[in-house]
Amino acid sequence: MKAKTILLALLLPCMIACNKGTYDYSFAPDNPRAGETVTFTNLSTAGDDWTWQFGDGAVSTLKNPTHVFKRVGTFNVTLMVDSSQHKTVVKQIMVYDTVPSFAVSADSLLYMHEVSFTALVYNPYNKPVNYRWQLPDCAVVTSADLSSEQVKAYFTRPDTTVDVSLNVTFDGTETTITRQVKVNDAKAAGLWLAMRTDGNIEIKRQRLFDVAPAAAHGLLRKPASSSASRIDRLLCFDEKLLLFEAGMPQCLSLLPTLDISTPTTEAIPLLEGEQKESRGDIFQKKLYLTVGSGNVYAADLPLSGKATIAEATDLYLSMPYDILDIRFAADNVAYLLTADSIVKLVASVSPAILRSQTVFRTVGGGISAFSLDPTGQKLYIIDSGTLTVCSTDGTNPQPTDIKAACLNVEAQQGVLYFADSEAVYWLPLVYNPQNNFNAGPLLVARESGVTALCYDEHLR
Numbered sequence: 001m002k003a004k005t006i007l008l009a010l011l012l013p014c015m016i017a018c019n020k021g022t023y024d025y026s027f028a029p030d031n032p033r034a035g036e037t038v039t040f041t042n043l044s045t046a047g048d049d050w051t052w053q054f055g056d057g058a059v060s061t062l063k064n065p066t067h068v069f070k071r072v073g074t075f076n077v078t079l080m081v082d083s084s085q086h087k088t089v090v091k092q093i094m095v096y097d098t099v100p101s102f103a104v105s106a107d108s109l110l111y112m113h114e115v116s117f118t119a120l121v122y123n124p125y126n127k128p129v130n131y132r133w134q135l136p137d138c139a140v141v142t143s144a145d146l147s148s149e150q151v152k153a154y155f156t157r158p159d160t161t162v163d164v165s166l167n168v169t170f171d172g173t174e175t176t177i178t179r180q181v182k183v184n185d186a187k188a189a190g191l192w193l194a195m196r197t198d199g200n201i202e203i204k205r206q207r208l209f210d211v212a213p214a215a216a217h218g219l220l221r222k223p224a225s226s227s228a229s230r231i232d233r234l235l236c237f238d239e240k241l242l243l244f245e246a247g248m249p250q251c252l253s254l255l256p257t258l259d260i261s262t263p264t265t266e267a268i269p270l271l272e273g274e275q276k277e278s279r280g281d282i283f284q285k286k287l288y289l290t291v292g293s294g295n296v297y298a299a300d301l302p303l304s305g306k307a308t309i310a311e312a313t314d315l316y317l318s319m320p321y322d323i324l325d326i327r328f329a330a331d332n333v334a335y336l337l338t339a340d341s342i343v344k345l346v347a348s349v350s351p352a353i354l355r356s357q358t359v360f361r362t363v364g365g366g367i368s369a370f371s372l373d374p375t376g377q378k379l380y381i382i383d384s385g386t387l388t389v390c391s392t393d394g395t396n397p398q399p400t401d402i403k404a405a406c407l408n409v410e411a412q413q414g415v416l417y418f419a420d421s422e423a424v425y426w427l428p429l430v431y432n433p434q435n436n437f438n439a440g441p442l443l444v445a446r447e448s449g450v451t452a453l454c455y456d457e458h459l460r
Contacts, residue, residue: 021046023087025079031124033096034072040065040079047081055093069095072120073103096122100168100175110186111158112209114142118150119166127171134165138183140212154211158185187459191408191417191444192241193424194231194452199224201231201245205460206424206445213445232406233279234454235287237301242287243452244279283328290326294319317345329374329392335359342370342379344392359394371409371416376431380407380416387418389435398435410455419450 024043032038042050042063052060054067055075069075072095081087097120105116121129133146138157143150155162165178188207193216195202203220206213224230224245233244280289287299296317317323317334325337332347342360347353360367364384371380377392387404390397407418409429416427418441425441432438 051080053078072097109183114154116152130169132167136162155183195449196230230451234452236456279325290323327372373411375411
Protein backbone atom coordinates (compact mmCIF):
# COMPACT_ATOMS: atom_id res chain seq x y z
CA MET A 1 0.00 0.00 0.00
CA LYS A 2 2.85 2.34 0.85
CA ALA A 3 4.48 1.65 -2.56
CA LYS A 4 1.22 2.55 -4.39
CA THR A 5 0.97 5.79 -2.44
CA ILE A 6 4.53 6.74 -3.37
CA LEU A 7 3.90 5.87 -7.04
CA LEU A 8 0.73 8.01 -7.13
CA ALA A 9 2.57 10.93 -5.53
CA LEU A 10 5.24 10.68 -8.23
CA LEU A 11 2.73 10.49 -11.09
CA LEU A 12 0.32 13.21 -9.88
CA PRO A 13 2.45 16.23 -10.97
CA CYS A 14 2.83 14.67 -14.41
CA MET A 15 -0.93 14.06 -14.67
CA ILE A 16 -1.66 17.68 -13.73
CA ALA A 17 0.92 19.01 -16.19
CA CYS A 18 -0.43 16.78 -18.94
CA ASN A 19 -3.99 18.05 -18.35
CA LYS A 20 -2.91 21.67 -18.67
CA GLY A 21 -1.70 21.46 -22.26
CA THR A 22 -0.94 24.32 -24.64
CA TYR A 23 -3.43 25.96 -26.97
CA ASP A 24 -2.59 27.59 -30.27
CA TYR A 25 -3.32 27.52 -33.98
CA SER A 26 -1.83 28.64 -37.28
CA PHE A 27 -3.42 29.63 -40.58
CA ALA A 28 -2.42 29.77 -44.22
CA PRO A 29 -1.97 31.74 -46.33
CA ASP A 30 -0.57 34.52 -44.13
CA ASN A 31 -2.11 37.25 -46.33
CA PRO A 32 -5.45 35.83 -47.49
CA ARG A 33 -7.63 37.55 -50.03
CA ALA A 34 -11.43 37.84 -49.94
CA GLY A 35 -12.89 34.68 -51.51
CA GLU A 36 -9.73 32.64 -50.89
CA THR A 37 -9.84 29.46 -48.75
CA VAL A 38 -7.99 29.83 -45.45
CA THR A 39 -6.82 26.65 -43.70
CA PHE A 40 -6.65 26.65 -39.89
CA THR A 41 -4.35 24.14 -38.20
CA ASN A 42 -5.07 23.35 -34.53
CA LEU A 43 -1.75 23.18 -32.63
CA SER A 44 -3.31 22.49 -29.20
CA THR A 45 -1.77 19.62 -27.23
CA ALA A 46 -4.90 18.88 -25.17
CA GLY A 47 -8.67 19.02 -25.48
CA ASP A 48 -11.52 17.12 -27.12
CA ASP A 49 -13.99 19.82 -28.23
CA TRP A 50 -13.26 22.77 -30.49
CA THR A 51 -15.24 25.95 -31.12
CA TRP A 52 -14.05 28.35 -33.82
CA GLN A 53 -15.47 31.83 -34.32
CA PHE A 54 -14.15 33.53 -37.44
CA GLY A 55 -15.17 37.10 -36.62
CA ASP A 56 -17.61 37.43 -39.52
CA GLY A 57 -20.47 35.51 -37.90
CA ALA A 58 -19.37 32.06 -39.09
CA VAL A 59 -18.48 29.25 -36.65
CA SER A 60 -17.07 25.71 -36.81
CA THR A 61 -16.59 22.75 -34.44
CA LEU A 62 -14.00 20.93 -36.55
CA LYS A 63 -10.51 20.48 -35.17
CA ASN A 64 -8.85 21.81 -38.36
CA PRO A 65 -11.44 23.81 -40.32
CA THR A 66 -11.23 25.84 -43.49
CA HIS A 67 -13.02 29.12 -44.04
CA VAL A 68 -13.64 31.62 -46.82
CA PHE A 69 -13.85 35.31 -45.85
CA LYS A 70 -16.22 36.97 -48.30
CA ARG A 71 -15.16 40.53 -47.57
CA VAL A 72 -12.01 42.43 -46.80
CA GLY A 73 -11.16 43.70 -43.34
CA THR A 74 -9.63 42.74 -40.02
CA PHE A 75 -11.18 39.74 -38.26
CA ASN A 76 -10.61 38.35 -34.76
CA VAL A 77 -10.56 34.56 -35.08
CA THR A 78 -11.15 32.73 -31.79
CA LEU A 79 -10.41 29.10 -30.91
CA MET A 80 -11.99 27.87 -27.65
CA VAL A 81 -11.00 24.41 -26.38
CA ASP A 82 -13.44 22.33 -24.28
CA SER A 83 -15.76 25.35 -23.93
CA SER A 84 -13.33 26.97 -21.48
CA GLN A 85 -12.58 30.68 -21.34
CA HIS A 86 -9.17 29.73 -19.92
CA LYS A 87 -8.37 27.71 -23.05
CA THR A 88 -8.99 30.40 -25.63
CA VAL A 89 -6.74 31.74 -28.39
CA VAL A 90 -7.57 34.91 -30.35
CA LYS A 91 -5.62 36.09 -33.39
CA GLN A 92 -6.20 38.88 -35.91
CA ILE A 93 -6.38 38.07 -39.60
CA MET A 94 -6.16 40.80 -42.22
CA VAL A 95 -8.13 39.84 -45.32
CA TYR A 96 -7.08 41.68 -48.47
CA ASP A 97 -8.48 42.14 -51.93
CA THR A 98 -6.71 41.97 -55.25
CA VAL A 99 -7.94 45.53 -55.74
CA PRO A 100 -6.76 47.89 -52.95
CA SER A 101 -9.35 48.85 -50.35
CA PHE A 102 -9.44 50.05 -46.75
CA ALA A 103 -10.98 48.95 -43.46
CA VAL A 104 -12.63 51.03 -40.73
CA SER A 105 -11.95 50.18 -37.07
CA ALA A 106 -15.57 50.68 -35.95
CA ASP A 107 -18.83 49.45 -37.43
CA SER A 108 -20.50 52.69 -36.35
CA LEU A 109 -18.70 56.04 -36.42
CA LEU A 110 -19.52 58.32 -33.49
CA TYR A 111 -19.27 62.08 -33.13
CA MET A 112 -16.02 63.14 -31.36
CA HIS A 113 -14.77 59.52 -31.09
CA GLU A 114 -11.47 58.54 -32.68
CA VAL A 115 -11.57 55.98 -35.49
CA SER A 116 -8.82 54.47 -37.65
CA PHE A 117 -8.81 53.80 -41.39
CA THR A 118 -6.36 51.11 -42.57
CA ALA A 119 -5.32 50.49 -46.19
CA LEU A 120 -5.65 46.90 -47.43
CA VAL A 121 -3.20 46.25 -50.26
CA TYR A 122 -2.35 42.69 -51.27
CA ASN A 123 1.43 42.90 -51.33
CA PRO A 124 3.06 39.49 -50.65
CA TYR A 125 6.40 40.57 -52.14
CA ASN A 126 6.63 43.85 -50.17
CA LYS A 127 6.82 46.17 -53.14
CA PRO A 128 6.79 49.95 -52.51
CA VAL A 129 3.33 51.43 -51.92
CA ASN A 130 2.34 55.13 -51.80
CA TYR A 131 -0.77 56.19 -49.87
CA ARG A 132 -2.70 59.46 -49.93
CA TRP A 133 -5.81 59.86 -47.78
CA GLN A 134 -8.52 62.50 -48.28
CA LEU A 135 -10.87 63.24 -45.38
CA PRO A 136 -13.71 65.80 -45.14
CA ASP A 137 -13.25 69.19 -43.50
CA CYS A 138 -15.11 68.03 -40.38
CA ALA A 139 -12.42 65.38 -39.73
CA VAL A 140 -9.53 66.13 -37.37
CA VAL A 141 -6.52 63.91 -38.07
CA THR A 142 -4.79 62.65 -34.91
CA SER A 143 -2.15 60.42 -36.51
CA ALA A 144 1.13 61.61 -38.03
CA ASP A 145 0.12 62.35 -41.63
CA LEU A 146 -2.14 61.40 -44.54
CA SER A 147 0.52 59.44 -46.44
CA SER A 148 0.76 56.41 -44.17
CA GLU A 149 -0.90 53.00 -44.35
CA GLN A 150 -3.20 53.92 -41.45
CA VAL A 151 -4.77 57.24 -40.50
CA LYS A 152 -6.67 58.13 -37.31
CA ALA A 153 -9.22 60.91 -36.99
CA TYR A 154 -12.37 62.08 -35.23
CA PHE A 155 -15.33 63.96 -36.68
CA THR A 156 -16.66 67.28 -35.38
CA ARG A 157 -20.06 67.19 -37.12
CA PRO A 158 -22.72 64.72 -35.91
CA ASP A 159 -25.53 63.11 -37.92
CA THR A 160 -23.82 63.53 -41.26
CA THR A 161 -22.60 61.35 -44.11
CA VAL A 162 -19.10 62.07 -45.43
CA ASP A 163 -16.71 60.71 -48.06
CA VAL A 164 -13.38 59.13 -47.11
CA SER A 165 -10.99 58.49 -50.00
CA LEU A 166 -7.71 56.61 -50.35
CA ASN A 167 -5.40 56.93 -53.33
CA VAL A 168 -2.96 54.00 -53.70
CA THR A 169 -0.02 53.85 -56.12
CA PHE A 170 1.29 50.28 -56.31
CA ASP A 171 3.32 48.39 -58.90
CA GLY A 172 2.84 51.13 -61.48
CA THR A 173 -0.94 51.33 -60.99
CA GLU A 174 -2.87 54.15 -59.32
CA THR A 175 -6.21 53.30 -57.65
CA THR A 176 -8.64 55.56 -55.77
CA ILE A 177 -11.16 54.10 -53.34
CA THR A 178 -13.97 56.25 -51.94
CA ARG A 179 -16.42 55.17 -49.26
CA GLN A 180 -19.34 57.01 -47.70
CA VAL A 181 -19.45 56.75 -43.92
CA LYS A 182 -22.18 57.90 -41.54
CA VAL A 183 -21.14 59.84 -38.43
CA ASN A 184 -23.73 59.34 -35.68
CA ASP A 185 -24.28 61.60 -32.71
CA ALA A 186 -22.99 60.35 -29.33
CA LYS A 187 -24.18 60.82 -25.77
CA ALA A 188 -21.68 61.65 -23.05
CA ALA A 189 -21.30 62.85 -19.50
CA GLY A 190 -20.97 66.59 -19.33
CA LEU A 191 -20.71 69.91 -17.54
CA TRP A 192 -23.61 72.23 -16.90
CA LEU A 193 -22.50 75.83 -17.44
CA ALA A 194 -24.28 78.98 -16.30
CA MET A 195 -23.31 82.34 -17.77
CA ARG A 196 -24.48 85.90 -18.04
CA THR A 197 -24.21 87.57 -21.44
CA ASP A 198 -25.78 90.80 -22.71
CA GLY A 199 -28.24 91.02 -19.83
CA ASN A 200 -29.39 87.41 -20.25
CA ILE A 201 -28.95 84.30 -18.11
CA GLU A 202 -27.91 81.24 -20.10
CA ILE A 203 -27.61 77.54 -19.26
CA LYS A 204 -25.59 75.26 -21.53
CA ARG A 205 -24.39 71.68 -21.37
CA GLN A 206 -20.87 70.82 -22.50
CA ARG A 207 -20.41 67.17 -23.41
CA LEU A 208 -17.07 65.74 -22.31
CA PHE A 209 -15.15 63.74 -24.92
CA ASP A 210 -11.61 62.39 -24.72
CA VAL A 211 -10.40 63.77 -28.04
CA ALA A 212 -11.27 67.49 -27.83
CA PRO A 213 -13.90 70.01 -26.66
CA ALA A 214 -17.24 69.80 -28.46
CA ALA A 215 -19.82 72.50 -29.10
CA ALA A 216 -21.96 73.29 -26.05
CA HIS A 217 -25.71 72.62 -26.22
CA GLY A 218 -27.88 75.57 -25.24
CA LEU A 219 -30.76 74.73 -22.88
CA LEU A 220 -32.06 77.95 -21.37
CA ARG A 221 -31.83 81.65 -22.19
CA LYS A 222 -33.87 84.24 -20.35
CA PRO A 223 -33.55 87.86 -19.19
CA ALA A 224 -31.74 88.32 -15.90
CA SER A 225 -34.04 89.21 -13.01
CA SER A 226 -31.99 92.34 -12.22
CA SER A 227 -28.96 94.22 -13.47
CA ALA A 228 -26.73 92.51 -10.91
CA SER A 229 -28.25 89.01 -10.84
CA ARG A 230 -26.39 85.97 -12.03
CA ILE A 231 -26.42 82.21 -11.42
CA ASP A 232 -23.80 81.54 -8.78
CA ARG A 233 -24.51 77.88 -8.04
CA LEU A 234 -25.63 74.83 -10.06
CA LEU A 235 -26.51 71.45 -8.54
CA CYS A 236 -27.53 68.41 -10.60
CA PHE A 237 -29.51 65.48 -9.24
CA ASP A 238 -31.63 62.83 -11.01
CA GLU A 239 -33.37 64.65 -13.86
CA LYS A 240 -33.35 68.04 -12.16
CA LEU A 241 -30.98 70.97 -12.32
CA LEU A 242 -31.04 73.25 -9.31
CA LEU A 243 -29.87 76.75 -10.11
CA PHE A 244 -29.42 79.70 -7.77
CA GLU A 245 -29.99 83.05 -9.48
CA ALA A 246 -28.82 85.87 -7.23
CA GLY A 247 -29.02 83.32 -4.43
CA MET A 248 -32.65 82.34 -5.17
CA PRO A 249 -32.98 78.60 -5.85
CA GLN A 250 -35.01 77.51 -8.88
CA CYS A 251 -35.59 74.00 -10.21
CA LEU A 252 -35.25 73.12 -13.90
CA SER A 253 -36.55 69.79 -15.20
CA LEU A 254 -34.24 67.93 -17.58
CA LEU A 255 -34.94 65.41 -20.30
CA PRO A 256 -32.35 62.80 -21.34
CA THR A 257 -32.48 64.10 -24.94
CA LEU A 258 -32.18 67.76 -23.87
CA ASP A 259 -34.94 68.44 -26.39
CA ILE A 260 -36.56 71.30 -24.48
CA SER A 261 -37.97 74.02 -26.71
CA THR A 262 -39.42 76.20 -23.94
CA PRO A 263 -37.82 75.20 -20.62
CA THR A 264 -39.26 76.77 -17.51
CA THR A 265 -37.84 77.22 -14.05
CA GLU A 266 -39.78 76.67 -10.87
CA ALA A 267 -39.00 78.83 -7.84
CA ILE A 268 -38.55 76.96 -4.56
CA PRO A 269 -39.71 78.81 -1.44
CA LEU A 270 -37.12 78.69 1.28
CA LEU A 271 -38.48 80.15 4.48
CA GLU A 272 -41.99 81.23 5.31
CA GLY A 273 -42.17 84.92 4.56
CA GLU A 274 -39.34 86.92 3.01
CA GLN A 275 -37.01 85.12 0.58
CA LYS A 276 -33.30 85.30 1.27
CA GLU A 277 -30.25 84.68 -0.82
CA SER A 278 -28.93 81.15 -0.47
CA ARG A 279 -26.42 78.56 -1.59
CA GLY A 280 -26.21 74.90 -0.76
CA ASP A 281 -24.91 71.39 -1.23
CA ILE A 282 -26.43 67.98 -1.96
CA PHE A 283 -25.30 65.19 0.36
CA GLN A 284 -26.90 61.75 0.77
CA LYS A 285 -30.13 62.71 -1.02
CA LYS A 286 -30.65 65.87 0.98
CA LEU A 287 -30.32 69.50 -0.04
CA TYR A 288 -28.61 71.66 2.58
CA LEU A 289 -29.27 75.38 2.19
CA THR A 290 -27.58 78.41 3.65
CA VAL A 291 -29.68 81.57 3.73
CA GLY A 292 -27.20 84.32 4.54
CA SER A 293 -27.59 83.94 8.29
CA GLY A 294 -26.13 81.55 10.84
CA ASN A 295 -28.70 78.88 9.99
CA VAL A 296 -28.48 75.89 7.63
CA TYR A 297 -31.66 74.07 6.56
CA ALA A 298 -32.11 70.55 5.17
CA ALA A 299 -34.71 69.39 2.64
CA ASP A 300 -35.34 65.90 1.32
CA LEU A 301 -34.96 65.31 -2.42
CA PRO A 302 -36.77 65.43 -4.78
CA LEU A 303 -37.88 69.00 -4.21
CA SER A 304 -41.33 70.36 -4.80
CA GLY A 305 -42.05 73.97 -5.60
CA LYS A 306 -45.07 73.89 -3.32
CA ALA A 307 -43.14 72.76 -0.25
CA THR A 308 -41.83 75.45 2.05
CA ILE A 309 -38.80 74.83 4.21
CA ALA A 310 -40.05 75.52 7.71
CA GLU A 311 -37.71 77.21 10.13
CA ALA A 312 -39.06 75.22 13.07
CA THR A 313 -38.79 71.70 11.60
CA ASP A 314 -36.09 71.84 8.93
CA LEU A 315 -33.33 73.64 10.79
CA TYR A 316 -30.15 71.58 10.54
CA LEU A 317 -27.51 73.82 12.07
CA SER A 318 -27.28 77.21 13.75
CA MET A 319 -24.06 79.14 14.33
CA PRO A 320 -23.34 82.57 15.85
CA TYR A 321 -21.95 83.91 12.55
CA ASP A 322 -23.25 84.20 8.98
CA ILE A 323 -22.81 81.04 6.86
CA LEU A 324 -22.47 81.74 3.15
CA ASP A 325 -21.94 78.19 1.87
CA ILE A 326 -21.55 74.59 3.06
CA ARG A 327 -19.75 71.43 1.86
CA PHE A 328 -19.85 67.95 3.40
CA ALA A 329 -16.85 65.62 3.74
CA ALA A 330 -18.67 62.92 5.77
CA ASP A 331 -21.78 62.42 7.89
CA ASN A 332 -20.24 64.29 10.79
CA VAL A 333 -17.81 66.62 8.99
CA ALA A 334 -18.81 69.81 7.17
CA TYR A 335 -16.98 72.91 5.94
CA LEU A 336 -18.61 76.33 6.21
CA LEU A 337 -17.81 79.47 4.27
CA THR A 338 -18.02 82.66 6.32
CA ALA A 339 -17.29 86.25 5.36
CA ASP A 340 -13.51 85.82 5.63
CA SER A 341 -12.73 82.17 6.34
CA ILE A 342 -13.53 78.48 5.93
CA VAL A 343 -14.48 76.66 9.13
CA LYS A 344 -14.36 72.90 9.68
CA LEU A 345 -17.12 71.42 11.85
CA VAL A 346 -16.84 67.94 13.41
CA ALA A 347 -19.81 66.54 15.32
CA SER A 348 -19.61 63.66 17.79
CA VAL A 349 -22.65 61.80 19.13
CA SER A 350 -21.34 60.55 22.44
CA PRO A 351 -20.71 62.92 24.03
CA ALA A 352 -22.69 65.38 21.87
CA ILE A 353 -20.02 67.92 21.00
CA LEU A 354 -19.64 70.20 17.97
CA ARG A 355 -16.00 71.17 17.40
CA SER A 356 -15.01 73.96 15.03
CA GLN A 357 -11.66 74.91 13.53
CA THR A 358 -10.77 77.70 11.13
CA VAL A 359 -8.79 75.97 8.37
CA PHE A 360 -8.39 78.87 5.93
CA ARG A 361 -8.58 82.63 6.18
CA THR A 362 -8.67 85.02 3.23
CA VAL A 363 -5.49 86.89 2.41
CA GLY A 364 -7.18 89.45 0.18
CA GLY A 365 -10.63 90.65 -0.75
CA GLY A 366 -12.60 87.57 0.25
CA ILE A 367 -13.45 83.98 -0.64
CA SER A 368 -15.95 83.78 -3.49
CA ALA A 369 -16.21 79.97 -3.78
CA PHE A 370 -14.68 76.73 -2.58
CA SER A 371 -14.97 73.01 -3.28
CA LEU A 372 -13.86 69.89 -1.48
CA ASP A 373 -12.12 66.60 -2.31
CA PRO A 374 -12.76 64.34 0.71
CA THR A 375 -10.76 61.48 -0.83
CA GLY A 376 -7.56 63.47 -1.34
CA GLN A 377 -8.36 65.64 1.70
CA LYS A 378 -7.90 68.92 -0.16
CA LEU A 379 -9.79 72.21 -0.31
CA TYR A 380 -9.88 74.18 -3.57
CA ILE A 381 -10.57 77.84 -2.85
CA ILE A 382 -11.07 80.95 -4.97
CA ASP A 383 -9.60 83.72 -2.83
CA SER A 384 -9.58 87.21 -4.36
CA GLY A 385 -10.07 85.63 -7.80
CA THR A 386 -7.05 83.29 -7.47
CA LEU A 387 -7.16 79.53 -7.04
CA THR A 388 -5.58 78.23 -3.82
CA VAL A 389 -5.14 74.61 -2.68
CA CYS A 390 -4.82 73.61 0.96
CA SER A 391 -5.20 70.45 3.01
CA THR A 392 -8.54 69.90 4.74
CA ASP A 393 -6.86 70.24 8.14
CA GLY A 394 -5.76 73.76 7.17
CA THR A 395 -2.09 72.99 6.58
CA ASN A 396 0.09 74.18 3.72
CA PRO A 397 -2.15 76.59 1.78
CA GLN A 398 -0.65 76.90 -1.69
CA PRO A 399 -1.72 79.85 -3.90
CA THR A 400 -1.45 79.32 -7.65
CA ASP A 401 -1.19 81.72 -10.57
CA ILE A 402 -4.57 80.49 -11.91
CA LYS A 403 -7.40 83.02 -12.09
CA ALA A 404 -10.84 81.51 -11.57
CA ALA A 405 -14.45 82.71 -11.31
CA CYS A 406 -16.05 79.39 -10.27
CA LEU A 407 -15.01 75.79 -9.70
CA ASN A 408 -16.27 72.26 -9.14
CA VAL A 409 -14.42 69.19 -7.80
CA GLU A 410 -15.37 65.79 -9.21
CA ALA A 411 -13.59 63.49 -6.75
CA GLN A 412 -14.56 60.20 -8.40
CA GLN A 413 -13.03 61.37 -11.67
CA GLY A 414 -10.05 62.95 -9.94
CA VAL A 415 -10.70 66.22 -11.79
CA LEU A 416 -11.08 69.89 -10.91
CA TYR A 417 -13.21 71.92 -13.35
CA PHE A 418 -12.96 75.70 -13.24
CA ALA A 419 -13.72 78.75 -15.37
CA ASP A 420 -12.01 82.06 -15.84
CA SER A 421 -13.41 85.02 -17.78
CA GLU A 422 -12.72 83.44 -21.18
CA ALA A 423 -13.09 79.64 -20.98
CA VAL A 424 -13.62 76.47 -18.94
CA TYR A 425 -10.71 74.17 -18.05
CA TRP A 426 -9.90 71.02 -16.12
CA LEU A 427 -6.97 69.91 -13.98
CA PRO A 428 -6.07 66.60 -12.29
CA LEU A 429 -6.66 66.82 -8.56
CA VAL A 430 -3.74 67.31 -6.20
CA TYR A 431 -2.61 64.34 -4.08
CA ASN A 432 0.84 65.48 -2.90
CA PRO A 433 1.53 67.06 0.52
CA GLN A 434 2.97 70.19 -1.12
CA ASN A 435 -0.49 70.92 -2.66
CA ASN A 436 1.04 71.61 -6.08
CA PHE A 437 -0.56 70.77 -9.43
CA ASN A 438 1.53 68.39 -11.53
CA ALA A 439 0.13 69.59 -14.87
CA GLY A 440 -1.28 72.69 -16.52
CA PRO A 441 -4.95 73.40 -17.27
CA LEU A 442 -6.58 71.77 -20.33
CA LEU A 443 -9.40 73.39 -22.28
CA VAL A 444 -12.95 72.06 -21.85
CA ALA A 445 -15.03 74.80 -23.52
CA ARG A 446 -14.41 78.17 -25.11
CA GLU A 447 -17.29 79.84 -23.25
CA SER A 448 -16.90 83.28 -21.64
CA GLY A 449 -18.75 84.73 -18.69
CA VAL A 450 -19.29 81.38 -16.91
CA THR A 451 -20.46 82.05 -13.34
CA ALA A 452 -21.24 78.49 -12.16
CA LEU A 453 -20.69 74.91 -13.30
CA CYS A 454 -21.38 71.37 -12.16
CA TYR A 455 -20.64 67.86 -13.39
CA ASP A 456 -23.41 65.64 -14.82
CA GLU A 457 -22.61 61.91 -14.95
CA HIS A 458 -25.67 61.02 -17.02
CA LEU A 459 -25.12 60.25 -20.71
CA ARG A 460 -27.12 62.84 -22.64
